[in-house]
Structure formats: C-alpha cells, structure tokens
Amino acid sequence: MLRPIRTLAVAAAALALVSACNSASTNGNDSGRAGEKPGNRRGLTADSVKVGGIVSMTSASGYSKKDTDLGARARYLRANAEGGVNGRRIDYLGAQDDGQDPAKNMAAARKLVQQDKVFAVAPMSSVTFSGADFLEQEKVPTFGWGTLPSFCGPKHIYGFNGCLVPTPGGTLNQTWPEGIAAVLGGARGKSVAVIANDSDAGKFGIRTFRQGFAGAGFTVSYAKASVPATAVPSDWSAYVKEILESNGGKAPDAVVSVMQTPNNIGLFTALKRSGYKGLLSDPTDYDPGLLAKDATRQALDGVYVLLQFEPFESDSPTMAQFKADIRAAAGGQDVPLSMHMMTGYMAADLFVSIARKAGTDMTVESFQEAAQSFSDTGTLVGDRAEPKGQKDSFGCGALVRLRNGTYEVAVPFKCYEPVPFT
Template identity: 75%
Template structure:
C-alpha cells in the first residue's frame, strides 16, 4: 500500500487506528512538515504523556507522580526546553491499577495523542509494555516491574532495574540498610511477605536471595496476600510470621506491599505484641501522618528509599523542592510518588538533550546507549546497564513520633548476581 493510499484512508477516517498502529515510532505522524519525522516531535515541541495509578480499589494512589513529572518538565521549559524544543506534557492517564486500562492508556497515548515518549509510567500492572516496546516508544518509570528489565530496549527504570532476570544483578540497598539498623546481619532473622501476584512473587524471589547474601537468616518468604482488597483479618498471616523463626518471632519483618496492606499488617503485628523491626518500601509520605490511626500503625517503621531522603540538604534536593512548589502553586507535603515522576522525567530529558537537535527514536536510542551521569538523587546512572540492574543506591528512613528521620544514610552498594 502506497503512502498516498494510507493518507487517503486516514483522511476518510475508515482505518485511522489500524494505520496508526502499523506505523513505527519514527514514521511521520503529521508533524513532518514542521521539521521532524518523529512521532510527537515538531520544530518547537516534544509531546510526552504518562500512565499512573491515580485511583485504585484499595484506595492507594500514585497521583502525585504526575505532579512530580510536571514539575521537572516545567523547569526544563523555563530553561528553554530541550535543544530548542519545549516539552508538551499531556499529563498522566489513570489506569486504575487495572491491566485493561493500562493497555488502553498506552494505546490512547500512542495512537490518538501520538506522543514521542511515555514518562512517567507508574503502576503495579504494565500490560501495555509489549505494545509500547513494539511501537518504539521510550518509556520511563519505576523499575519495580520485570518489563523494565531484560530485553525491552525502549523501557527504562528511573533508578534502574529492580527486578532483574537471571544473569542480571540485585541491588543490596535494603538488606544492607537493614543490617545498619540492626547493628549487623550476622545472627539476625527476617521474614518477607508480599501480595499474591506476579510482582509480589518476583519480589519474594529477589529479596529472599538478597537478604540471605547479606547474612540474614530468612525464616519466611511468601507472596500470599490477596491483591483485590486488604484482608480484614490478618491473624493467619501474623501467626505464621511470628512463629517462623523456629516458633519465635524474627528480628525483622519485611513487607513488600502498598500502604493499605502495610497499615493492616503492622497494626495486627503490634497488637500481637511484636517488638522487632518493621520495614517496607512504600510508606514515605508525610500525608500519612494526617490521621492518628495511620500514624500509629506506621510508627517505628523503616521505609526503603531508592533516592535521597527529603531530609537531605543537597543542591539537587533543594532544586526538587523548589520545582514541586512551583508546579503545585503552594507548599505541599512531599512524597515518593513525586520523586518517581520527577526522576522519570529527568532521565528522559537527560537522554533527549544528549540526542541533539535531530530528535528521532533512532537518535534517542543512540544517545541512551552509553548514557551516564553522576551525583543524581538516585546515585550514578548508566545505560544500558540500568536496564539489567539497579543503580544500587538507597537509604532507610524511620517514622518516629510523627516525623521521618534517616535511619540508614543514602549510599550506593555493590550489587550481587541474580540466580
């Protein structure tokens, strides 16, 4: 079929979606007469969209990921854009943490909105990954999903790949940070629990190996908590956890779950008399302190961060806080979702800048291959290494008496081989 025939059909509207779906990311999308042959790129703008779980069945929301991305794009535009082009950020589609909606959002952004890139993508489901990869859409998000690791050339975790394939590596920031809190891993025991879904099962496999390598005794490692809604009765889980260490409680309990689940589990554990260390990777959010019940449930919990804590006084953190305030129009409580959006956008912008004035998927991917920088809020970044392993940096903060304090400083650790 000739290009003229395709245009005729598209103009008639008969096969618009089919024709768009068949086009590659570097095929003209109507912007070619404005100075670029890349979809979503004109002489003066780069079109970018996002996919974020803003609403979920459990009530957990990542909506501030969108604000974080906007804050970073706003600053880039205020500084003159990327090689003379402003970022036309469309905002994020809400996938409701639903696989079907995630795919629909990906298709909408590519086929209807004709974006050059998707950044951020933050959800526990990523059914649109294969579609975005096939359409050659550079996509940036939190590398907690297998799609951001391994063979996908166009998908990037803002802090690297956190769930590697065999042959890759595992970041040791959580085990080593917890060892710092406990005064060492030797003779210490941990129990790990996660949701009963693919990310949960993969997390168990990853962290079980990581904590063992760090010197911990892993007494329990199961992805067995339903994902639809948080259980109303946690007794079965607390009994199993508190008896996992030869009939005794482990020194630490590691929850690889979202906030509503952590609140329920930690409350039940405390009521059962557990005095050990509680830790998770999600509950770094000052907004959680607004409710006494939530604040009480999470009091004492050590939260894993894959970025500099907000308590840092570095120039980068100062800039981040200023950018968020400008984008929000006021002072707002900071949270990790803002950082996810901000650093996803930052990595995209950094690669796009390196790609130069002639921005195409090909020039972008060439810039990504061999990209590196140092001293960012997620540590030293390097590609394509970051598509196989994490950047390896992290910290722990503890919620205590209504505020967060650093319990293990931000540091980069040597990763271990994933088997």
C-alpha cells in the first residue's frame, strides 16, 4: 500500500487530480494496441522515448541541486551516442525546478505527465516528493535518490542506490555508522548525536539513523529533528548546548548532521567555536564548489562526508567514464564535480539500464517486467538489483574528509551487510 503524503493540502490535491489525470494518460504519442492499458505507451514513439526531471534548482535557503540536471544529461548524452535505448533516442526535456516546495513538486509532476507526456521521470531530486502518489497512480517510472519514504514500496518508483528510509521489515544501510566506527577505532563505548531538520525527511532520517548507529554499537546520546526546515537559524547556541550536554553532561564522540549545507555550516561553525573536538559528519558536503569561499572551507574543514557512491578520487574505469561523460555534457570543459552530478547521473543510468533490458517493443508493462528481474554489478553504487532496491538499500558507500581545502578518502568505498529495520 502506498504511504500517504503527510500534508493534507497536497493529499487533497492528489485526490482531485485522479479523474483528470486518468484521461490525460490516454494522450500518448502512440495510438496503442488492442487490449493495451491506457498510458502504457505514453512518451514513446518508434524512434524516441521522452524523459523529464524534477530537481530543486533553487530553495529558500539558497541551497541548490542544479548539478543533478547536468549529471542526468551526461548519462543520456552517452546513451544516445551509443544508439539510445534499443534504437530509441532519449529525448530528455531537462528538469523542472520545484524550489523544495511541495506544491511546486506536485505541479512539476503533473506538468511532466499531462502536458509533456513523459514516459519516465529521471532524475527526481528534492527533499519533498509530494508528486509521488500521482506519479505512481499514473504508472510513471521514476528514479532518484532514495532518501525519502516514497522511494520505498511503490512499484514504479526507484532509488538509484535502493531504499534508504525503509518501512519496518526492510533493512538499513550501515555505511555511515560503520564508517564512523572505523574512524573512531570502534563503536563500543562511543556516543553519537544526530540532528536533523523538522521535516518529514528529517524525522525519517532521525528514526533510521538512531537505529542504525545503535545497531553498530554506538550509544545515541541525542537524536532530534528540531532545526526549522524553512530557514537557517541565526543563533545555534541552544542546539549546541543540548548536544554538548547530551552524553551524561559531556560532549558526544561524534555529531552527525542530517541536513543541507547552509545548516551544516552554521552548526559546525558554532560547535567549533564552543571548543568541540569530536568528529563531525554529514551526507551533503562533498562538493569542490564549496571550497571557493574561505568561510565555507573553514566551517567544513575536518568534516567527514558520507558518500553512497565511489569517491571522485577513485581510479576505477567506471569513475573515469563518469568524468568523461560529465566533461562531454559540459561542452568539453572541466567543471568541478559534485555529488548532485552523481545522483542525476546514476538515476539516469538505472533508467537506461532497465529500459535496455525491456527490449525494442518497450511499454510501461514491459519496463516493469524487466525491472522485476533486473540486476547488475560493479557500478558506481555497487551491485544493484530490483525489486530488492524498492525495499532495501544496496548497502555501499565511503567516507571522505575535507582537510586543508582538499577532500581525502577516509574510509574506502565498501559494501556493508544491512541490518533489519524495526
């Protein structure tokens, strides 16, 4: 059963769309075949497949995932150079900007399906995914970073590295806890504080990481989704005080932030000024572009960043291919690499890989059938398999550390055994 979107206004809008969208689904590029379900060939012609994206290009905090679009373009550019998807050219329309706004996310999903009539949405990268129920209802294969509950369960929605916020009965990716344990010389006797934004994504993050760190052997001394999601606090003193007294009146051994860059800069700066000497970590700030400003570089110096893909410092053939594809999409220019490029690239890569398996006479149904038995190995996110990835993560990752203006691999890319989520 689909998990409902937790905003009543959005849920009402989704319900209101059902009847209108059902009729829109029949307006595909093909007239269809006898007995075929309406919308099964939407976005398909004999020589093309239409794909769009939804990305938070802008946000109220100034945080941007715009590089996600370039990453997707890079992968589609190479796919088309290789002959497309079984002879069909990928017609990538680019990404709609949802501004991290639930209403805009829904509007973007509706536009892509009803007006642009896309076959698939890849990438979808935002902290909000209010369009998830609508896209699932319309049977639109959708690919993105599985950091939201909607990537865990729906039949047509796929996380490029699996489901990262599972329901009970699924499993937890242990890359972060195990990586930090490796840096600290083990988890036994060590404490960790986890902080997130006061949002659905933040609350799910707290729930999963609390269990994951405890499962690795840490004492979780603090775990709150308490930071406003709509604006970066100007005063972090109250949060810092709580964190530094959380371990029986003492500071924890590690502080883990499940937030975006502007919040991380504020929190980490405040912790350092307080004299905190423990480990700092987040899953966001692997971006050479952040190093251009002295204040940002200083705030993030020493921070361990979680990656769920091979570090850019890797010399593997797959990483070399990624870099070459990004360079080609950027017009032959060397551009600073970012994790958002990787999320767009791998979302597109998973779509392309399944679509090629679906064969020349691809429909939504044949695409879904191909996904049910899909697997491959040795990708930039490790070994992949569906439908496993709609319930579990692929379990791989690394930690990098920013030191003196340079990222260094602190814990190499590795796959860890996931643990049950209860």
